[in-house]
């Protein structure tokens with residue numbers, strides 16, 4: 725793990741900062757005045773990514789829970805925010821997925837996030853920092869994804885957020901989560917990407933797929949003093965996608981028909 729460029733400014737650790745929502749979050753937190761500690765297992769992605777100037781790059785796989793994610797970080801660095809953004813998914817269903825591969829996902833998402841959180845919380849408590857921790861969950865913490873490794877890991881983290889909020893509240897450390905809906909981080913299907921995007925957008929009340937920045941802005945707000953009395957809460961950032969359900973399927977066209985005839 726290589727760590728460079730430490731400082732005494734307020735800092736924010738973002739896991740999975742090399743791409744997508746993590747990268748956008750790094751920018752939102754830098755704009756809010758934090759020195760970003762950008763953690764990613766892919767050092768190449770960190771180096772290539774257009775991270776905020778002065779970011780501290782940390783090559784670390786959160787699944788490696790024996791390694792200290794902040795080892796070697798300057799003692800003067802004051803971490804005031806942690807964004808547990810990493811969340812992996814195998815992509816196969818229960819019947820397709822060998823147990824060992826399911827265990828790898830659960831280990832990374834749940835135990836890996838636990839380990840990073842423990843390291844940062846120890847740092848905050850030692851310095852009496854009244855910090856903020858935000859987990860990046862998913863609508864699939866409570867809605868079926870047909871990828872149970874992923875959805876059950878998000879559900880477990882949703883409970884972890886509530887446990888931590890209660891345990892760390894007395895120390896002034898707030899713990900919350902965001903649950904993004906469909907966010908375009910460039911991982912859609914390579915074939916008919918525009919069609920896929922349009923079909924996804926049609927399910928969203930606000931009529932568009934989300935951008936990483938839509939999520940990053942809410943994460944930055946949760947880290948800010950504006951959210952100083954908010955803990956143990958999840959904020960959906962989904963343009964209303966959560967509320968799409970079977971009734972739209974049954975009656976959506978009927979409503980359109982009514983509109984046409986009235």
Ligand SMILES: NC(=O)c1ccc[n+]([C@@H]2O[C@H](COP(=O)([O-])OP(=O)(O)OC[C@H]3O[C@@H](n4cnc5c(N)ncnc54)[C@H](O)[C@@H]3O)[C@@H](O)[C@H]2O)c1
Pocket residue numbers: 739740741742743744745746763764765766769784785786787809810811812832836860861862863903904905906907908909
């Ligand atoms: N994109 C979406 O539509 C969406 C929707 C809901 C929730 N989310 C959640 O948002 C988070 C980020 O998703 P994204 O789409 O921006 O991802 P992404 O694939 O665009 O970027 C993920 C980054 O995390 C890094 N990473 C992966 N595993 C790691 C590990 N074990 N240790 C350290 N770094 C690791 C990758 O190298 C990459 O740079 C995830 O938790 C995901 O579940 C995404």
